[in-house]
Amino acid sequence: MQTYEIGLVPGPVSVPPELRAVYQINYGSADLEDEFLRLYQRCETHLGKILATRNRVVIKTGEGMIALWSGLKSVLRPGDKVLAVANGVFGYGIGDMASQIGMEVEVVDFGYDDVPDPQQVREAAQRFRPQLVTAVHCETPSGTLASLEEIGAICREVDALFYVDFVSSGGGVEVRVDDWYIDLGLLGSQKVLSLPPDLAMVTVSERAWEAVEEVAYVGYDSLAPWKTVAKDGHFPYTHNWHGMAGLLMATRLILNEGLAVAFRRHADVAAYCRGRMQAMGIELYPVSEEICSPTVTAAKIPVGWSWENLDQELRVRGLVVGGSYGPLAGKVFRIGHMGSQAKRELVEGGMDILEEVLNSK
Numbered sequence: 001m002q003t004y005e006i007g008l009v010p011g012p013v014s015v016p017p018e019l020r021a022v023y024q025i026n027y028g029s030a031d032l033e034d035e036f037l038r039l040y041q042r043c044e045t046h047l048g049k050i051l052a053t054r055n056r057v058v059i060k061t062g063e064g065m066i067a068l069w070s071g072l073k074s075v076l077r078p079g080d081k082v083l084a085v086a087n088g089v090f091g092y093g094i095g096d097m098a099s100q101i102g103m104e105v106e107v108v109d110f111g112y113d114d115v116p117d118p119q120q121v122r123e124a125a126q127r128f129r130p131q132l133v134t135a136v137h138c139e140t141p142s143g144t145l146a147s148l149e150e151i152g153a154i155c156r157e158v159d160a161l162f163y164v165d166f167v168s169s170g171g172g173v174e175v176r177v178d179d180w181y182i183d184l185g186l187l188g189s190q191k192v193l194s195l196p197p198d199l200a201m202v203t204v205s206e207r208a209w210e211a212v213e214e215v216a217y218v219g220y221d222s223l224a225p226w227k228t229v230a231k232d233g234h235f236p237y238t239h240n241w242h243g244m245a246g247l248l249m250a251t252r253l254i255l256n257e258g259l260a261v262a263f264r265r266h267a268d269v270a271a272y273c274r275g276r277m278q279a280m281g282i283e284l285y286p287v288s289e290e291i292c293s294p295t296v297t298a299a300k301i302p303v304g305w306s307w308e309n310l311d312q313e314l315r316v317r318g319l320v321v322g323g324s325y326g327p328l329a330g331k332v333f334r335i336g337h338m339g340s341q342a343k344r345e346l347v348e349g350g351m352d353i354l355e356e357v358l359n360s361k
C-alpha cells in the first residue's frame with residue numbers, strides 16, 4: 001500500500017497513534033459485558049457536550065452514510081414531503097436519497113459555491129409544508145459552512161423536523177444541536193474525530209423519537225431499537241467495541257483540549273491554508289471567504305493544470321490532497337484540515353510542496 005508523508009485528504013483523515021493504540025487491544029463481547037454499556041454511556045455524554053445537546057445520541061456501527069439513511073428512513077413514510085436545502089453534493093444527494101425511498105421532494109437550490117439563504121427556505125417551507133427539512137452544515141466537496149439557526153427556527157414555524165448533516169464539521173466547528181433546533185443530527189467517525197470509518201452517530205430529539213415510533217420502520221438501519229439502549233443495554237446487534245473505545249478516546253482528546261481551543265485551532269489552520277493558497281494565486285472555490293469551512297479548503301484547480309497532473313505531481317513529492325465530486329470533479333481540489341490534520345506544521349509542509357509544484361512549471 002502506498003503511503004504519503006503528508007496526508008491532507010478531507011476524510012477519512014489520518015488516525016493518530018494514540019487512537020490507533022486503542023485498536024490493538026482484545027476486548028470482551030459487547031453483548032455480554034456491563035463494561036461495554038458504561039463505555040457507550042460515556043461516549044454519549046461526551047458527544048452531547050461536543051454537540052451542545054441534551055438529546056439522546058445514538059451510536060451505531062457503520063460510517064457517515066448509515067447515519068444519513070437511518071435518519072431519513074426512520075422518520076418518514078413513502079409520500080411524505082421533504083424539503084431538501086441544497087448547496088452542494090451532499091445536500092442534493094440527500095434530496096435524491098429521499099426521492100429514491102418514495103418521498104415527495106422539493107429542492108431549494110443554492111448551487112454549489114454558496115450557502116443557503118434562510119428567506120428563500122422560509123418561502124419554500126411555508127408553501128410546501130414539509131414533514132422534514134434537510135440541510136448540510138459543512139458541504140465537504142465545496143468547502144463551505146452554512147448557518148443553521150434560522151433554518152432551524154423556520155422548521156419550528158412550519159412544524160417540520162430538522163435533519164442536519166454535520167458529518168465533516170462536528171467536533172471542529174461549533175455545532176449547537178439544541179439551540180439550532182436540530183431534530184436529527186448526523187456525524188461519522190472518520191472526519192474530525194479522526195477514527196477509522198467505524199461508527200455513525202445520530203442525535204435524536206424528543207420530536208424525532210415521536211416520529212420514529214409512529215413510523216415504526218423496521219430494518220438494520222432503523223433508529224427505533226436505539227431509544228432505550230443507553231439504559232437497558234439491549235443493542236440490536238453485536239457492537240464495535242474497538243470503535244467505541246476509539247470514540248471515547250477521540251472525544252476525550254477534544255474535551256481535554258477544550259472545545260473553544262479546538263475550534264480556534266481549526267479556524268486558525270484554515271485561515272493559514274487560505275492565505276497561503278491565495279498568495280500562490282490560487283482562487284478559492286466558495287463565493288466568499290466568510291463562508292469557507294474551518295475543516296476543509298476547496299479551491300479551483302490552477303490554470304494550466306488538470307486535476308490528474310496536479311495530483312500526480314503532489315504525490316511524487318509525498319503530499320496527498322483531495323479532488324472533488326459530482327459537478328466539481330476536475331475543477332476543484334481540496335485540503336482537509338480537520339481533526340488530526342488541523343495542524344499548522346502539517347498544512348505548512350503541504351503548502352510548501354504545493355508551491356514548489358506550481359513553481360516547477
Ligand SMILES: *Cc1c(COP(=O)(O)O)cnc(C)c1O
Pocket residue numbers: 011063064065066090136138139140141165167168188190191197
Ligand atoms: C464524509 C461525509 C459524509 C459521509 O460519507 P462517508 O461515505 O461516510 O465518508 C456525509 N456527509 C458529508 C458532508 C461528508 O463530508
